[in-house]
Amino acid sequence: MPFKSKPIRLYPEAHCPYSRGTRQTLRSAPLSQRGFTLTELTVVIILLALLALAVASRLIAISDDTHQAQARGLFGAFSSAVGQFHGLCMARGGDIQGQGDLGVGGGLDFPDLGLRSSTLGSCYPEAGLGDGRISDFDDCLQTLEGLLSPLPEHNTSAVNHSDADYQAASDAMTLVIHYADVHRCELYYVASGQGVASPRLSYNGLTGDVTTRF
Secondary structure (H helix, E strand, O other): OOOOOOOOOOOOOOOOOOOHHHHHHHHOOOHHHOOOOHHHHHHHHHHHHHHHHHHHHHHHHHHHHHHHHHHHHHHHHHHHHHHHHHHHHHHOOOOOEEOHHHOOEEOOEEOOOOEEEOOOOOOOEEOOOOOOOOOOHHHHHHHHHHHOOOOOOEOOOOOOOOHHHHHHHOOOOOEEEEEEEOOEEEEEOHHHOOHHHOOEEEEEOOOOOEEEEO
């Protein structure tokens, strides 16, 4: 019986399921049609987190610099006001007997400021109404408000001298006034959010010394 060969069926390359072009398409799709691998997504997330951290750190540094500059400006203004008061006191003849609404005792009255000079002859401002010297919170409040007007948001009653209380005060005010000792008041720039470690001004009403810490 004679051998009969089967006819061979030929496909055009474009329609053949096993053509070279089709095999290449299956092996390598265009990059634009591929998704990200888990490794690539992880790397992207890490890079974005590092970028956000760097931006946040920079913003915090800028905020700190702003608070430092504002505290320095305010403390500098206070120091200048003390110097001006002292010069005016000396120009009026130095310390004299206090009179009028500010009570009796030594010191020169400055009714326009609600202040008078130290009772001990230094000619520096101390708003002590009773004994003529800074001796409690109210004396500190009157001294600071008299020298710096208007004074940024501040306490009008004593605040407990603790980190937690100063941190809480920073939500509502810029400054905390603190009576430290006889003749001595402190002013804390609590808006910096550093509690008792905030920029601080210390004033001695007897000697006129103004010291700062930033």
